[in-house]
Each structure stands twice: as C-alpha cells, then as structure tokens.
Amino acid sequence: MTEIKKGMPKNVSGLNDFVVKFANVNGSGSSSANHMFAKSIFRMGIPVSARNIFPSNIQGLPTWYEVRINEKGHVGRRGDTCDLMCSVNPESMPRDVKEVSPGGYFLYDNTKPLDLRLIRDDINYIGIPLTQITNTEYKDPRQRQLFKNVIYVGAIAALIEIEFEVLVSLVSDQFKGKEKLIQPNIHALELGYNYAKDNFECPLGIRLERRDLIKDMIFVDGNTACGLGAVYGGATVCAWYPITPSTSVAEAFEKYAARLRIDPASGKKNYASIQAEDELSAMGMVIGSNWNGARAFTATSGPGVSLMNEFLGLAYFAEVPAVLIDVQRAGPSTGMPTKTQQSDVLLSAYASHGDTKHILLFPSDPKDCFDQTVAAFDIAERVQTPVIMLTDLDLGMNDWISEPLEWDEDYSYDRGKIMTAEELEAGKDFGRYLDVDGDGMTYRTYPGTHPDRGAFFTRGTSRDEYAIYTENGDIYVENMERLTKKFRSALEYTPKPVITERGTDKSYGVIHFGTTRAALDEAMDHVSEKGYEVDDLRLQSFPFHDSVLDFIESHDYVMVIEQNRDGQMRTLLVNELEVNPKKLLPILHYNGTPINATFIAENILGVVGADKVQPIHKDSA
C-alpha cells in the first residue's frame, strides 16, 4: 500500500488549482462541514465553486460534494476527475477511487484496513482513523457522526494549507446565536488538523496560498439570487408547489420577504407566499394576481412546466403577464430529479397547444439570476405575456462565485401600458386589444378602475380589439399577427447576447447559454492555447436578437453547445432563424452532471481539426 508518509514523493501538484471531492452518505450532516471547506477557500481570496451531487433521497444513499479551486477564475467543472478524494462512504469507495487523477490523493478512514481491491499504484493514500478518533472523543452516536465530518475538514486544512483562523471565523459565523457549539467544532477541527500535521508531510503537492482575487465577489446559489430578485423586482405573490430543484427559490423569496417586506405600521406582510395544491394551481394563481395588477411568479422544474402548459397558453393568448422560473433538471418524465440538464428549451419556447411562443431568459450565474428575475417582471408587464427563466439545478442549488448584486436607485418598475381612471374619465378610447402604438402591445385596465368605463372580459377564446368574443376568421388572424409583432417588439426589452471575439479567423464559432458559460470560458483558454481562434456567443434570451443570425452568418460553422440529448437550442435556432442546419454542429452533454471544460475543449478541438487534446489539468500525469 502506498500509504503517504513523511518523505513520500509529491506526485500531483497544483497551487490554487485543483479539485477536491467529498464522498458522503446523505443525511449524515456532511453538507455544512463541506460548505465550510469551500467557503474557507473563498475567504482566502481564491476563486472556488462547489457542487452537490446528490440522490433523490433523504437518508442513506451516496452523495458527493465537488470543489473546484482555480485562481484563474475557472469555476465550471474541470472534468470527471479529482485530485483529492475524501471518501468517507464505504459503499461508494470502489467508484470513488477510480475518479482520482493519477498522482492524486485518496483520503479514507483507516480505522479498519482498506479493501485491497481499492488499491491503485498510481495514487497516494491518506489514512486517518476518523472512527477511532470520534469513538475516543465522543459518546453520543450523533456527535460521533457530525464531528467526523468536521475532523476530516480539519485534516484537509492541514494537508492543503487552509488558514486555520479562517476556519475558526467561519465556525463563529455559522454558530452565531448558538455560541455553545463554537468551541466543540473548533476542537474537532483541531483533532483533524493535528493528526494530519503529526502523521503526514504537509502540505501535499496540491495546496492553497492566500490571494486577493475575490475582491467584493459573493458566494451564493442561483435560487437564492432568484428569490432575492423577486423581492427586489416587486413580486408580491409567489405561488408554488414543492419540486426539486426549484423549491429553494420560493423558500428564498419567503426568507427575504419576511425580513424586507413587513409593513412597518401594522407588522403585516406586503407579500404572500402560497403553497398551491399543484403546479396548475400555482400558475393559475400567478395569472390571477397579474391580471389584477400585482406582480406574481412561480418557480418549478420541467414536470411543473408540463402541467402549466394549458395556463401558459391562456396567459399568452389573453395577454396576462406571468413570470415562471424553471430550474431545469434531467428529464424526460421524472428522469433524474436531482441531476442537471438544459432540456426544457423547446417545451418552454412553445408551451401549450395552438400557435404560441414565449419569452425565455437564460441566466449563467447568480448575478444573472438576480438581474434577470428583476427584468422578467418588467418584461412580462411590458409585453403582457409569460416570461420563462430557464436556470438549472447546477446553478440553482450550488454555490457559485459571482459579482455582487447591484441596485440602481434611479430605476423604477416598468408596469407596462395601463390605462388609468383619469385617462378613461377624460374619454380616451379603450380597446383592450387595440394596437394604438403599433408595437403590438396594447393597454389594459385593472379590475375596479372606473365606474362605467374600461371593464372588459378576459378570455382564452378569440375576441376583437374591444375584447368582444368573436369567431370571425379575419379578426382572429389580425390578432394572431399582432401577437407575432408583439413578440418581435419584445426584443427592445430583452437582454442581448454576449459575444466574445477571439481573432480574425471566422471559420468556427460557438453558441451556448446558461451554465455552460463557466466551463466554456476555461475550455476556450485551452482552445486558444492550441492556437485556434474561436468566437463565442452566449444567448441570454429568446426571441433571438438579430446579432444571433449575424453571428451564425459571419462564421462558416457554429457549434451549439448544450446540456440535452436532442440539441434543443439548435432546433430552435434552425426553426426561428431559418439557417442551414448543416452549419450548426451540436455538442451535447446530458448525463446529468454539469458540463465540464475537458469535454467542451475536446469536442471543440475535435471539430476544429486538432488531435484529441491532453486533459486540461496541466500537472496531471
């Protein structure tokens, strides 16, 4: 056994650039210890990301926590390997050991000897008697379980040089208000720290060194940013039904609204968070509130969007604003409910029967989640139509570093075209579906506005410009054409694509969206290092801005990178922009793990003609 002892050769090496993965049993309390580990690196000023890879289960199944550290700021997934595996779940050890990159480290509980079948010649083994230590130190089984997690964090701190004071300050923050717990946690950290110091040569080849790269950046998950965005965006009603991975959007809204939206005089709530009986009802409530002039939203995942289809068609045709945050997970059907994908693109773009189209937004990090949620309410009310934000499990449920959230004090909500009681009183002509401005967007009135003017019937049936029911084909067609025009007019209000040009060679371009961004940025560095100039365009919204077509036309071939099987965004581009499908080359990653830089770089380089590239991790093997 190549147990690492003092004086062992340091194989894998990396300063502020490596991957640590924790293999745990879910329900064992590991997540707060693992989070403390990731946050400590953030507090040392080094860019970091952390991903939970978890089962659809509450207790007893394997779960992983993957931490990417990269001082260049690349915090997407690097690939399918890690440099240090902290494997405390015997059940998953056989697969955990395979994931360690050659020269990497496998940390395990050596209270019992390691199964010989788990021995590889090309990696280092770090045995720490976690069970033995906890059995000696603690009597209560629950304490033994919880502190075991803290002890391995302490040990790793010594092995990779996490500043101990940073851990101490994190423990103090975590147990603010429960001061009794601070000292025992610090003690547990010390147990691990000292054991590692006494038994191994610290640091390992992979290690940390304080930097000042974080500045004012934040470390937060996308769902929290969405929930906060809804509070700042003026939502008063959140109607929702529990579903992974979107539930924490509603929870975040509720958490912040409870602190920020209490009427100071009465102590009552300037918001309502309603847990509906199902997703259909949640969307019905959103439509009812918006119809009545309050900003309302729902958060769900693919199965919920399927159920909301009928209501989305109503909102589209009756022109009622609605905001839907779809935190995508792996489908179809129940699919892999705790794994990530970008597979609701077509479902959302054309949701519901008949001819429908919906505005889509694609956030790529927590700041986008916040900004686009705020924008979604403005767009929905301006265009009077549903706005669907397509985030995903990777962004929604994992902590990402992000630019801080910003607020412009001069900004005020755009409530769209609303005819007031004064305007009605002055005799202004009111036709609910009368296109007076020529942009397809028409005036609405809130119920209860004026005693004898401005009332109308909202319906999912066809109607004329004054909202009177009609089955006249010409009037129906005129209305449908106006809806198409309105959809185009929405481009004035939706975020534009972000284009990165890397040179004069226009042979190849890349189109991507959402969470692919982080891994793509890293992959592009690698592609550039190989001498290729590949531009990329990150979509932020649908309908597509003209610059998307320009980008496709100005490149010979465009790779469309997405996290689904069927190339849904590519289909949408072909369908909406009428480009030659042969120009659009699909690069698809859909096994439920977040797309990674190695995969992207290999595939791009495969297309642009290079040989298969070396794994991106420069120091491995």
Place this chain on the structure above:
Amino acid sequence: MSYIKPKFRHPDLPTNRIGLTEASYEGAISTLCAGCGHDSISAGIVRACWELDLPPHRVAKLSGIGCSSKSPTYFLNQAHGFNTVHGRMPSVATGANVANRDLTYFGVSGDGDSASIGMGQFAHVVRRNLNMVYVVENNGCYGLTKGQGSATQDQGSASRKGAPNPYSPIDLVGVALQLGATFVARSFSGDKEQLVPLIKAAIKHKGFALIDVVSPCVTFNNHPGSTKSYDYTRDHVETGVVMDFVPYQEEIKAKYEPGTTEEVILHDGSAIHLHKAESSYDPSDRLSAINKVQEYKDDGKILTGLIYLDPVAAEFHEMMDTSEMPFNQMGDTELCPGKECLNRINSSFQ
C-alpha cells in the same frame, strides 16, 4: 352576439342608495337556451348586487369553461370578467383576490367544472376559505358538449336517451362541509325568493361562500327520469332553514313566531335571520348540517337554504397575515428594499 340590449330605460325606475337602477347591474343578452336555469341565477345576482348597493365595477367575476362559465357575461357589465380554463377558476380567483382584497369576487362554475375536472381546485379553494362567492350552476350534465352526464348526476337518474347513471354522485355541498367550508347553501334556480337573500348573505360573508344551485338544463336534462329536471326538483326541494338577509342598520321585515328565529351578525354588522322549520337542525353545527344533508338525500329530498354558516372563521388574507393595502396598489416604496440593504445582503454572502 345577435342582439344588443336597448339602452333606453324608463326614467322612473327605482334607484338604490348609490343612485343606480337595477338595469345598471345587467350584462349582455344571454346566448344560453331559452328557459335555462342559469339565466335565473344571473338575474338573482343582478338583484342581489343592486339591493346591496354594490358599485358594479368593484366586483370581479370569474369562471371556468362550460355553459355556467359563460354566464358572467350576462350580469354586471361594468365588472371585469375572467373566463379562465376548465376547472381552474379557483386558482385564478385565489391569485386575483390576493392581489386586491378590496373587490368582491364572484366565481361562477358548473357541475362539470367543479365536481369533475376542477374537483381538486374546488377542494383547495374551500380549504383556503378564500373570500368569494362561489356559485355552482348545477344541472347534472355537460350542456355545451350536448348533454353527457356529469359527476353530480344522481345514481339511477336517466340520461336523455334513457340510460340510468351507474355512478355514485358527488355532492359538492357534502364535500364542502366535510372540507371545512364556512358558508354552505343550496338553492334552486326556480326559487328567486330563496336565492336572492342567499346571494346577498354570501357576498357579505367574509370567507368562502358556496351556493350550489340546482339549475335544470332545459335542452339536455329536463326529461322524465332525470333528477335534475324542473319538475323533479320542484317536487323534491325542501327548505331546511328559511333565511332573511338584513343589511346593517335596516329594519327587520319578516315576522316569525317568537323563539323560532335566530340572528347571526356578519363581520360588517349586517345580520342573517334564520327561521327554523319544524324538522330543522342547527346550521351553526357542522356535524348536524352534514347529517341533515345526508338524511334528506336518503329520503329522496333535496335540502335547500342556508345549510351551514361560520361567520367568524379566518379568511385567506387573515391566514396569510397580509397588509390591508391591496398588493396591486403598492409601488416601489412598499416593495423595493433599496441599494443599501442589498449591499448588506451581499456581505452576508461573503
């Protein structure tokens, strides 16, 4: 629509306290079949709103899909209406009500809309005790698709072609009582005397008020052998508790034997006077109401009138502890916490 209602009205028509004639509460001309029970209910709603001096534009009327759901077009022209999707009006009404608690909400549904496709939403809006009037225009069949049986059709009741219904019926009154509804009534579209006070009390009730109105379908379910026909209903309805609605500070008109009348005060000071018939029961006792509905059913009779009332239960806004100010009147001041606060939140993520 083929007809336009004449706008000319007799100048001496009586007006209510806000100066409106009953005609000001009417809607478009009905396109339902001549003699449809639903039109009588629309007329009852018009009368009730007029007598209560409700400003018509301060009412919002919502419905699902079906003949019943067309009827909001036929009353209160000055009120905003929302014809939603089949069986899902309760959720839209919930959202609307949460957005503006100051309007009066009328939901009009049917037996298919509420007892079949919308059973789930019906059950849950009852649980929320949403402050609204929920009228079920119950004819035991799907009129708009030409007379298929619905879930409220009685077992054994014959279809137009003579086939008896094999399924056990859903009684929305029984279901609502079981789910904790706070105002439960049943009526008959042919009995305006009973219906109008019930609607008035339902409007004034602070919470969810169900009125299940047997409303015969003259075209598809009015034949011998049907238990939802005019003839059958007339022969089998029996009022359990006679109810008068007395607006706040108005004198009592009806006179009953002393000791047989009970007064229930509603939240705004208006009163309901309950005159109990001999065979009666206590409409403030849920269990007794549930039993009575079932006893009548077992005897082949239809219990009508105010069946159950709880005037003090918390309605949805009280459960949610929301501000008095309607959400749809809130602006940036009430809603946006501002930049400084966001900076503090940023710090909590560092």
